[in-house]
Each structure stands twice: as C-alpha cells, then as structure tokens.
Amino acid sequence: MATETSLKESRAGDLAAGLDALESPVIVEQRPWWRDAWHSVWPVLAALAAIVAVWQIAYVLELKPSYALPSPADTWSAFVSSVSDGTAGRAVSLSLQRAAVGFSMSVVLGVAIGIALAASSLLRRAFGPIITGLQTLPSVAWVPAAIIWFQLTNQAIYAVILLGAVPSIVNGLLAGTDQIPPLYLRVGQVLGARGWTRIRYVLLPAALPGFLGGLKQGWAFAWRSLMAAELITYSAKLGIGLGQVLDIGRETSDMPLVVAAISLIFLVGIAVELLVFAPIERHVLRARGLTGRVSTS
C-alpha cells in the first residue's frame, strides 16, 4: 500500500514536470545584432547620399550665391577642420554637460511632480491641463524671462531646459501610470503595499515602459531647449557650446560653420537616442518578455 502511494506520488510528480516542460514558452534565438543593424542603417545612408546629391546639384546650378549655399565639399572640410582643431569637441562636450545636468534635474523634478499628480486626483485635475499646455509652449519663449531672472548665466540655461523638459517627463510618467493594468494595483493592495511602498514597488516599476517614452521625449525637449538658450545667451564667460557656435557662424556669415554646427546638434541628438535610450528600452522590454522574442509553439 505504501509503495503504491509513493508510486502514485512520483507519477503525479512526473506528470507535473512533463506539463511544465511541454508548456514552457520557447525562447527563440535572435538574429545577430549586426544583421538587424545593417537592415535599418543602409536605407538611412542611402537617404543621406540622396540629400547630398541634391545639394551638390543645387550648388552646381548656383541657385544661391556660394556664400549662402556652399558646396558639400567646402562644408565637409569646415566640419573636418572644426573637429581636428578641437573647437567641435569642446563645444559638443560643453553642451552635452549642460544637457546632462539639466536633463538629470528635469528627471528628478519631473518624477517628483509626476508622483504627486499620480497620487492625488485633485492635484492632477488642477495642474494636469497646465502642464500639458506648457508642453506645447516652445521653450525658446522662456529665454527672455530666464535672462531677466538669472542674467547671462548657466542658471538661465538650466531654467530653460527645466521648463522645456519637465512637462514631458511629468506627462510621460502619468501616461505610464494610466496604462498600468488594474489587476497589478489590486495585487499590490492584497500584498499590503501602501503609501511609499506602493509607489516604490508597484506604481513606478509598472509604469516604466510607458514612462520611457516620456523620458525620451523629455530628452529631446531638453536638447532643443538647450540649443535655443545657448543661441541667445551669448557671453564670453559662459564658454562656447554648440548653440553659441551657431551664433558665431551667423555673425561671421560663415555658412559652412553653421551647417557643421547644425549637423553636430543633429548627430548628438541621434547618438544619445541610440546609445543611451535605445539600449535601456530594449533591456526593459526584453526583461518583461515584450519584444516578440517568445513563441509559444
């Protein structure tokens, strides 16, 4: 009798183990990353080549005088010389430092405001529409006010970045919390998550995928706001960031320098997106099984 029971027990164990083995999702191996990368990179390169070709044709046809429309080759050599003499590197590194500091402050402030608004429906009804409205206000509109408050200082620049980026980050966090499945919140309640533990262990991690979109948008706004602020707050003691390079180019009618600066602003924006945000997003989505990598066969 005893052996019969233990035999039954082990049969039951086998059955459970068999079900687990058969029904576990199969994790499909990914293609090598460089094939995916090439898949998305070559059309971009082709498009860039087409744009340069059109530019060259416009230059040859002399649609504009050459000081206003320099050749791609002259622009390239201006770009190369600004990189090789170090001006580009110094401008990029100064602007990136400002952007990093300003964006970090925006994240801290945006998350704090976002949590307050997510936690209180009254606060959200009161400030939500204003914050959404601020998002549509071009941050360059804040530059005069920032200069009156802080004169031509880094504080003025940071103020413009904050006013530009914080609304996006707040709205991103709110969008993230709105998308949380109600069941996750009920589970948190059942497990006894209250107050800060509810925010820390349920609300914030559950909102993260939606919030990442807000962070990316916040970065884009921070970068744009910084350029607007640098372009206007030209001062010897502030140092030369990318926006100030643009202003020098305008003052000296140096079109190749202007185009080189625009290219750098563009490249830095893309590089941060690709090197910082894309990997974080990939990591978060993959950890949650949201990348379509799993097939249940």
Next chain:
Amino acid sequence: MTTATAAGGPGTDAPAAVAARLTGVSHHFGETTRPPVLDGIDLTVAPGEFVCLLGASGCGKSTLLSLVAGLDKPTAGTVEVPTGRPALMFQEPALYPWLTAGENVELALRLRGVGRGERKAESVRLLDLVRLEGAHGKRVHELSGGMRQRVALARALAQEGDLLLMDEPFAALDAITRDVLHDELTRIWSDTGRAVLFVTHNVREAVRLGQRVVLLSSRPGRIAREWQIDIPQPRRIEDPDVSALSLEITEHLRNEIARHGH
C-alpha cells in the same frame, strides 16, 4: 486583526477561533435602491477548513471575496478576519513581469516586513513547496500558465494571513493542468494547515477540493444551501462519489439559474 464594520455593527475581539466570519453581510453597488449584490450572508470559515463557494455568474462570489480580502467594505454587516490580512489569488496569475519568479515571492515577504536575509531562503522554500525548484531566477514570460499560477500560489503562501482566498484560480487552465494543480493544492492545504475559501462555478472542482460546498443564489446573492463533504482526500475528480455528489449539486445549481428564466 482586520475588522471591516459597516452600518454601526460592533467590532468584536473574539479569539482566533475562526479564520473568517461574515455576519449579516449585504452589499450594494452604487445606489442602495437597486437590489443588492449580496444579501444577508452569514458564513464562518473554521481555521484550516477548505470551503468552496459555488454559484452561477453574477451571484456576487467575487464581490464576497473582495469583502473578505478587505478590498471593499460591505454596505451592511460585519466581516471579521482575525488572523491578519488574507492572501487572494485571481484567475490570472497577476505576477509582476519586471520581477523574476523568486522576486515576486520575495516582494510579498518584503511587504509583510520579513528581513532581507530570510527572504531569499523563504522564497526558495515556498517555490520548492509548489514544485518549482529551478524556477527562482526565471522571468514570468518564460513560465507556462500552470507554472505561473503555482508561483502565484507561492506568493499567496508568503503572506502571513492564515486564510487563503482563491477566485476561480484554475478557470483559465486546461483540464490536465487543472487536475495537477488540484492535487498540488490539496497537498499544500493539508501540509500548511491554511484555511481556504475557494470560489468557482465548476461543481466538480468544488466537490473535488472542498470539505464544505456553499451554494449561492444569484441576484441577490444569498446562501441557498450547504453540503458537508466526507469523501476522504486525496480525491480524484473522476471518483464515483465525487461524480454522484456533483450531479446532485448541479441539479440545485440548475434550479437556481432557472429561477431567473421567467
């Protein structure tokens, strides 16, 4: 001690001679002029008892569980759960996808104040208990439906309350997986000595698992009838005794539903 009191009902300091006691519980959604979802429910679950709550759709079974879990307060009557916050399992596993299986269990331990050092060992022990020895570091999306529901069971067991509430936890699983989980639940129930209040619309499942089956009527939800089940565990869902009693209870359930047909 969790006591939800409404309509001036007295909160009592009874010793933990019960796992849960509902006295005259009625519940309305929204306006009280509409018929109540639950009406005059008196129900006691003894410590270590396995009670199955059976009823057709719309009889307020899930509402009843929410009241016992303390997620809602009853419009009238009292709900007492002297042994602390009960655990509640849903039809979906509702595991947090940003955590591994083990971390999901550890979160329940952390939220009841278990220290960092003990959490790891305790979560390993609980996953062993539901036969998921190797799954501690697995992500939720790497587990099958049955495995996810067992992690959810381990998480529920990680809560300190001596009462486990289950809201049709196996309804979304296939028959063989459900059968395996019935065996597991019976084994874990008799090992841990927890009281279980198990909601289902599946009569055979109720008879397979419960020591007592309570049939609820629909609209308003009232206790229509109770059966004490003396068939020894472990039972099989295809046992003749289980089948016979299931037929009898099904007949009553049909009658309850048919009352609404005219």
